Amino acid sequence: MSEEASSDPELFFKRHVFVCTNERVDGHPRGSCARKGSVELRSYMKTRAKELGIDGVRINSAGCLDRCELGPTVVVYPEGVWYACKTKEDFEEVLVRHVQNGERVPHLMLQPEDE
Amino acid sequence: MSEEASSDPELFFKRHVFVCTNERVDGHPRGSCARKGSVELRSYMKTRAKELGIDGVRINSAGCLDRCELGPTVVVYPEGVWYACKTKEDFEEVLVRHVQNGERVPHLMLQPEDE
Secondary structure, eight states: OOGGGEEEEEEEOSSSEEOOOOOOTTOTTTTTTTTGGGHHHHHHHHHHHHTTTOOTTEEEEEEEOOOOOOOSSSEEETTTEEEESSSHHHHHHHHIIIIIIIOOOGGGGGGGTTT | OOOOOOOOOOOOSSSOOOOOOOOTTOTTTTSSSSTTHHHHHHHHHHHHHHTTOOEEEEEEESSSOOOOOOOOOEEEEEEEEEEEEHHHHHHHHIIIIIIIIIOOOOGBBBBOOOO
Protein backbone atom coordinates (compact mmCIF):
# COMPACT_ATOMS: atom_id res chain seq x y z
CA MET A 1 0.00 0.00 0.00
CA SER A 2 1.43 3.34 -1.00
CA GLU A 3 0.31 6.53 0.66
CA GLU A 4 0.36 9.70 -1.37
CA ALA A 5 1.80 13.08 -0.52
CA SER A 6 -1.66 14.58 -0.77
CA SER A 7 -2.41 13.18 2.67
CA ASP A 8 0.70 14.60 4.32
CA PRO A 9 0.11 16.35 7.65
CA GLU A 10 0.58 20.09 7.83
CA LEU A 11 4.15 21.21 8.46
CA PHE A 12 5.07 21.14 12.13
CA PHE A 13 7.48 24.05 11.64
CA LYS A 14 6.62 26.60 8.99
CA ARG A 15 10.33 26.90 8.33
CA HIS A 16 12.95 24.58 9.75
CA VAL A 17 16.52 25.78 9.63
CA PHE A 18 19.53 23.51 10.06
CA VAL A 19 22.93 24.99 10.80
CA CYS A 20 25.89 22.65 10.52
CA THR A 21 27.74 22.55 13.81
CA ASN A 22 30.07 19.70 12.99
CA GLU A 23 33.60 20.04 14.36
CA ARG A 24 36.68 18.40 12.95
CA VAL A 25 40.20 18.41 14.32
CA ASP A 26 42.39 21.36 13.47
CA GLY A 27 44.14 20.98 10.15
CA HIS A 28 41.60 18.59 8.60
CA PRO A 29 41.69 19.18 4.84
CA ARG A 30 37.94 19.74 4.57
CA GLY A 31 37.74 22.04 7.57
CA SER A 32 34.49 22.15 9.50
CA CYS A 33 31.69 24.58 10.16
CA ALA A 34 32.22 24.64 13.92
CA ARG A 35 35.82 25.75 13.37
CA LYS A 36 34.37 28.70 11.48
CA GLY A 37 32.17 29.78 14.37
CA SER A 38 28.92 28.02 13.47
CA VAL A 39 28.05 27.01 17.03
CA GLU A 40 27.98 30.62 18.20
CA LEU A 41 26.36 31.80 14.97
CA ARG A 42 23.56 29.25 15.34
CA SER A 43 22.95 30.43 18.89
CA TYR A 44 22.83 34.00 17.65
CA MET A 45 20.26 33.13 14.97
CA LYS A 46 18.14 31.24 17.50
CA THR A 47 18.22 34.10 19.96
CA ARG A 48 17.37 36.64 17.26
CA ALA A 49 14.45 34.54 16.05
CA LYS A 50 13.05 34.70 19.57
CA GLU A 51 13.77 38.41 19.95
CA LEU A 52 12.05 39.16 16.66
CA GLY A 53 9.05 37.03 17.66
CA ILE A 54 9.28 34.78 14.62
CA ASP A 55 6.80 32.05 15.47
CA GLY A 56 6.51 28.55 14.06
CA VAL A 57 10.13 28.19 13.07
CA ARG A 58 13.06 26.32 14.56
CA ILE A 59 16.76 27.02 14.29
CA ASN A 60 18.39 23.62 14.73
CA SER A 61 21.95 22.47 14.90
CA ALA A 62 22.85 19.60 12.61
CA GLY A 63 25.65 17.14 12.17
CA CYS A 64 27.89 17.38 9.11
CA LEU A 65 25.89 18.59 6.09
CA ASP A 66 28.79 17.53 3.83
CA ARG A 67 29.46 20.91 2.26
CA CYS A 68 32.23 21.71 4.71
CA GLU A 69 34.43 23.71 2.36
CA LEU A 70 31.63 26.25 1.89
CA GLY A 71 30.70 26.61 5.54
CA PRO A 72 29.28 27.59 7.79
CA THR A 73 26.39 26.10 5.86
CA VAL A 74 22.69 26.58 6.52
CA VAL A 75 19.74 24.90 4.85
CA VAL A 76 16.18 26.16 5.10
CA TYR A 77 13.33 23.67 4.69
CA PRO A 78 10.82 22.93 3.32
CA GLU A 79 12.29 24.98 0.47
CA GLY A 80 15.66 23.21 0.60
CA VAL A 81 17.53 26.44 -0.05
CA TRP A 82 21.15 26.49 1.09
CA TYR A 83 23.20 29.42 2.28
CA ALA A 84 26.81 30.04 3.29
CA CYS A 85 26.74 32.39 6.26
CA LYS A 86 29.98 33.56 7.74
CA THR A 87 28.96 36.42 10.01
CA LYS A 88 26.17 37.46 12.35
CA GLU A 89 25.05 39.87 9.66
CA ASP A 90 24.72 36.98 7.17
CA PHE A 91 22.65 34.97 9.66
CA GLU A 92 20.49 37.97 10.44
CA GLU A 93 19.82 38.58 6.76
CA VAL A 94 18.79 34.97 6.08
CA LEU A 95 16.68 34.97 9.23
CA VAL A 96 14.76 38.13 8.42
CA ARG A 97 14.49 37.86 4.66
CA HIS A 98 14.00 34.15 4.12
CA VAL A 99 12.90 32.57 7.40
CA GLN A 100 10.65 35.42 8.50
CA ASN A 101 9.53 36.96 5.21
CA GLY A 102 9.79 34.08 2.74
CA GLU A 103 12.12 35.96 0.44
CA ARG A 104 15.51 34.77 -0.74
CA VAL A 105 19.04 36.06 -0.19
CA PRO A 106 20.76 35.49 -3.53
CA HIS A 107 24.18 36.80 -2.58
CA LEU A 108 24.54 34.19 0.19
CA MET A 109 22.79 31.32 -1.60
CA LEU A 110 24.57 28.12 -2.60
CA GLN A 111 23.94 26.40 -5.90
CA PRO A 112 23.92 22.60 -6.17
CA GLU A 113 27.15 22.65 -8.15
CA ASP A 114 29.04 24.78 -5.62
CA GLU A 115 31.80 22.93 -3.84
CA MET B 1 14.10 43.41 -3.67
CA SER B 2 12.30 40.15 -3.13
CA GLU B 3 13.38 36.97 -4.86
CA GLU B 4 10.74 34.39 -5.63
CA ALA B 5 10.70 30.68 -4.96
CA SER B 6 10.43 30.05 -8.69
CA SER B 7 14.14 30.73 -8.99
CA ASP B 8 15.18 28.33 -6.21
CA PRO B 9 18.09 26.03 -7.06
CA GLU B 10 17.42 22.33 -7.47
CA LEU B 11 17.46 20.36 -4.22
CA PHE B 12 20.98 19.38 -3.18
CA PHE B 13 19.66 16.23 -1.51
CA LYS B 14 16.62 14.60 -3.04
CA ARG B 15 15.59 13.66 0.50
CA HIS B 16 17.23 14.99 3.62
CA VAL B 17 16.55 13.10 6.82
CA PHE B 18 17.18 14.52 10.29
CA VAL B 19 17.28 12.22 13.28
CA CYS B 20 17.26 13.87 16.68
CA THR B 21 20.32 12.81 18.63
CA ASN B 22 19.93 15.22 21.52
CA GLU B 23 20.87 13.80 24.90
CA ARG B 24 19.59 15.01 28.24
CA VAL B 25 20.58 13.94 31.71
CA ASP B 26 18.94 10.86 33.13
CA GLY B 27 15.66 11.62 34.79
CA HIS B 28 14.89 14.79 32.81
CA PRO B 29 11.09 15.08 32.64
CA ARG B 30 11.04 15.41 28.85
CA GLY B 31 13.46 12.57 28.24
CA SER B 32 15.61 12.72 25.12
CA CYS B 33 15.98 10.87 21.85
CA ALA B 34 19.57 9.82 22.50
CA ARG B 35 18.48 8.15 25.74
CA LYS B 36 16.13 6.08 23.59
CA GLY B 37 18.91 4.87 21.31
CA SER B 38 18.70 7.43 18.51
CA VAL B 39 22.46 7.77 18.02
CA GLU B 40 22.84 4.11 17.19
CA LEU B 41 19.59 4.05 15.22
CA ARG B 42 20.74 7.00 13.08
CA SER B 43 23.99 5.19 12.35
CA TYR B 44 22.03 2.11 11.38
CA MET B 45 19.84 4.10 8.97
CA LYS B 46 22.88 5.78 7.43
CA THR B 47 24.66 2.47 6.95
CA ARG B 48 21.57 0.85 5.45
CA ALA B 49 21.10 3.76 3.03
CA LYS B 50 24.61 3.10 1.77
CA GLU B 51 24.12 -0.66 1.62
CA LEU B 52 20.92 -0.24 -0.35
CA GLY B 53 22.61 2.19 -2.74
CA ILE B 54 20.11 4.98 -2.10
CA ASP B 55 21.73 7.91 -3.85
CA GLY B 56 21.14 11.61 -3.39
CA VAL B 57 19.93 11.41 0.18
CA ARG B 58 21.53 12.21 3.51
CA ILE B 59 20.79 10.81 6.93
CA ASN B 60 21.80 13.59 9.32
CA SER B 61 21.90 13.88 13.05
CA ALA B 62 20.21 16.94 14.51
CA GLY B 63 20.06 18.75 17.79
CA CYS B 64 16.83 18.75 19.77
CA LEU B 65 13.82 18.74 17.45
CA ASP B 66 11.59 19.63 20.41
CA ARG B 67 9.27 16.64 20.23
CA CYS B 68 11.24 14.72 22.83
CA GLU B 69 8.33 12.90 24.42
CA LEU B 70 7.58 11.20 21.10
CA GLY B 71 11.14 10.23 20.26
CA PRO B 72 13.26 9.07 18.75
CA THR B 73 11.94 11.55 16.20
CA VAL B 74 12.80 11.74 12.53
CA VAL B 75 11.80 14.35 9.96
CA VAL B 76 12.09 13.85 6.23
CA TYR B 77 12.48 16.93 4.02
CA PRO B 78 11.52 18.47 1.68
CA GLU B 79 8.18 16.87 2.53
CA GLY B 80 8.39 17.79 6.21
CA VAL B 81 6.90 14.48 7.27
CA TRP B 82 7.67 13.39 10.83
CA TYR B 83 8.02 9.89 12.21
CA ALA B 84 8.55 8.31 15.61
CA CYS B 85 10.94 5.41 15.11
CA LYS B 86 11.84 3.27 18.07
CA THR B 87 13.54 0.25 16.50
CA LYS B 88 15.84 -0.68 13.63
CA GLU B 89 12.80 -2.11 11.88
CA ASP B 90 11.03 1.26 12.15
CA PHE B 91 14.06 3.07 10.68
CA GLU B 92 14.36 0.49 7.91
CA GLU B 93 10.72 0.89 6.99
CA VAL B 94 10.92 4.71 6.78
CA LEU B 95 14.16 4.44 4.85
CA VAL B 96 12.87 2.04 2.22
CA ARG B 97 9.30 3.20 1.88
CA HIS B 98 9.61 6.97 2.23
CA VAL B 99 13.24 7.95 1.64
CA GLN B 100 13.89 5.47 -1.16
CA ASN B 101 10.46 5.01 -2.72
CA GLY B 102 8.67 8.24 -1.90
CA GLU B 103 5.81 6.47 -0.14
CA ARG B 104 4.61 7.16 3.37
CA VAL B 105 4.56 5.04 6.54
CA PRO B 106 1.29 5.99 8.20
CA HIS B 107 1.63 3.80 11.27
CA LEU B 108 4.86 5.57 12.33
CA MET B 109 3.88 9.07 11.22
CA LEU B 110 3.43 11.97 13.64
CA GLN B 111 0.65 14.49 13.29
CA PRO B 112 1.19 18.16 14.13
CA GLU B 113 -1.04 17.87 17.18
CA ASP B 114 0.81 14.86 18.63
CA GLU B 115 2.70 15.61 21.82
